[in-house]
Amino acid sequence: MTNNEHPIQRITYAAPPTLTRFHASDAFYRGVMGPVGSGKSTAMCMELMRRAQAQQPGPDGMRRSRFAIVRNTYRELADTTLKTWLDWFPEDLFGQYNQTGMTHTVRFGDVHAEFMFRSLDRPGDVKKLLSLELTGAWFNECREMPKAIVDAMGDRVERFPPRRMGGCSWAGVIMDTNPPDTDHWWYRLAEEDRPRGWAFFRQPGGLLEKGEENGRPRFAPNPNAENLTNLPEQYYLRRMAGKPADHIRVYYCAKYGSVQDGKPVFPEFHATVHVASTPLRARPESPLFVGLDFGLTPAAVFGQREINGRWLWLGELVAEDMGMTRFARELRRTLNERWPGMEVVLYGDPAGTQRSQVDERTPFDILRAGGIDARPAPSNDPLLRREAVALPLTRMVDGGPGLLTSPECRTLIKGMCGAYRYRRVEISGEERYKDEPDKNRYSHVCDAAQYLMIGAGEGRAVLGRDAGPRPARAENHYNPFRRSV
Template sequence: MNTQHPLPAHVVRYVAPPTIARFMASRALYRGIMGPVGSGKSSACSVELMAKALAQAPDHTGQRRTRFAVVRNTYRELKDTTLKTWLSWFPEEDFGPFGSTDMTHRLDLALADGTRLLAEVLFRALDKPQDVKKLLSLELTGAWVNEARELPLSLVEALGDRVERFPSAREGGCTWAGVILDTNPPDTDHWWHRLAEEDRPNNWSFFLQPGGLIEHDGAFHHNPQAENLDNLPEDFYLRRMAGKNARHIRVYYCGRYGFVQDGMPVYPEFDEPRHVAAQILDPVQGLPLYVGLDFGLTPAAALAQRMPDGRWRYLDELVTQNMGMVRFAALLNDLLRSRYPGLTPVIWGDPAGMARAQTDERTPYDILRANGLHARPTHTNDPLLRREAMAAALARSIDELPGLSLSPRCTTLIRGMAGAWRYRRLAVAGFERYDETPEKNRFSHICEAAQYLLVGAGEGQRLLTPEGPAKNRQAKALTGR
């Protein structure tokens, strides 16, 4: 060090909590950390990139050269959250100006050992297809995927093919290379859950931080094992849980896998603890097995029975993607034979299935009949009548039991009813507005199949026919949950 021209000091003090320390010590090519909001995940990833830049071996000129990509799903989130976190740790006045034109922070720092840090940190959003194309043409040392649950696995894997390319082998190569990821908890059907909890592939490591809150007997309490509390206001999690539903608290404050509703649910009448059975519902011999169908390239089937007292029990579902009717009919037959032998299926479907495709003169109903499944179209596909038929069954109570129950086997239907099937929020300033029709997504097909089942079985007509005082006892309608 030249004592006549002392180097400026850039002091960054960071003490890693236990889970983050294990995350930083991992040598896996892909490393992911999941935790509740406020647990310090983004700060940890920012510090980790800088640590790897400093650890890069100097080349023959004494320069430690690295290039990192920091990726987020949208430009707005990248600028408002990810970039702000980075610059809070490595401010421009100490580490050099940030280039807002090309969204790159170029660091050129003289180090105390006489070497020089030359690092490029490229902040990239994926709003448009051309953004993805540009990202996947980069030559990188490493990458950080911020809020990884918002990105497809294919992109994360492709990023892994772009790292360990800068500096090149002839320039000394990379001392470290890899992809680090952080996220709030996704749902259990997300790729993160599959890789972290089920597949556990080689060269992937996942780390789970303790939640800020823990749940006991339906109540939420402070978790003494929570991390990063020294950097949070007092009672950070307890004060924020007020007014939040339990699903939101479990995901964002307890750090547990789960689904958080966005938009307005099609069925606000649905109450998961009430309407989802505690254990798998078995079929009752001697009762018809109703089947509701929705068609298209994502055909779905819902299976249910109506009990003698009028209660509906949804027993099972068949959910597919990108599948033709011939294959779907075969799968439905297999399901009926294997799980519901001896029961007579009564099958109802979307009236739109009566239309013939341009490439096939047969309708979906023709294909079903050819496979021994005698399905009929409902008399209407009026979306309002279908919704109200389901809502009435949900609101009904019979001898203090719910008028509609779902077996735990109906995983996609439960998710859809819980809010994944929704009216999309419109971008209107000043007040909340929603689209007039429910969003078409992977939950809508099974939910509509469940509706066709009820309409075909007469629940729609029941709504339109006043009940006389002399009729047999019917379900008592409730206005609330």
């Protein structure tokens, strides 16, 4: 390749096996997931440049194309994505990068391509991003991107060059990422839905988890890891030292998961101990307890206490941006469909007794209007609520855990595993955390579980008034429905 002014040296790029398959695909949406250091970003850079070279020439003989390169924040865009791009395609050989317009205009031979770098952390960025006319787009570290933005970007590509200038020879959206959590849209599309027009490629991890040693997870190098020839020796082993297991699993083993910054509210909860291998089923002869949290992100947790004292968390109902009237209908429908005819006892956030400024009705009033009778939990004391859950987590019942969760409670499990946490206080020196858990998408369902437990009697056990397990029928039960269902 030659520039109009300077000769350009040949770039040698050898794609690892997974990335070779990525380059060979013509799917409109393509994504690569892998560990750090696996060559994902380099592959994305090479993919865009090769598509620019393969563009059909226009009437003037020039191969014109335009691409958006997107990162979630400007700082990460400038510090990582842009630096990787300019390392491969330096300005002195491929053309100057315009800092004001955040665009790298590349000209060599008959290629004229624009690469527009955009972030999503400034007011108006999303609007500007979605007004572009593009050939293709690259989302770097896509787990930080809302699905709506990715969808909308698909509507902006295949618009340049227009037909009068030759039209698009190729168009699409490419994405790379470290592994997201299992409730992320990437996981749903890649592992469950597998929609047409989407192709996902998963690189092997740099490390493999090999059981435990001295009570701690043990990790070993993966002989099938990719891009090792371009990494320093023992790249992953040296970086894992001192890091928590969830960090190693996500960033080095390339497993789906989350890395939490903060202190878990329930360090007593261990998924390998407290999550059942198969969905749990209710016993129709025992009452069903329900814990409720209110607000615009209402949640419910459904549970039972076995005769031997073991607690079972059977299901969850988690909503977003839903008012109490709709939530009451969903709660009623869930109870009718999953546990018809069962005796049900419901406990809600005591703050739900406060009246709305709009119509002076409380959440409990709205529930009753929907045919569901619920009562406030006995206490809203954060320490008492936490201990009402922590106590059965540390209890052994007939050789098993004192609390077992159905794998169907996906949001609740994520919260209990650490997403429900105390936020770190930003001070120098020792680590300190806030006294109350951080409010996020996991806190509401975890709060609902606490109202369930404290309402059903675990609060009395914490205070020493009821130290032993009791038969479930000892509760003062009633039918929560005021009319037939």
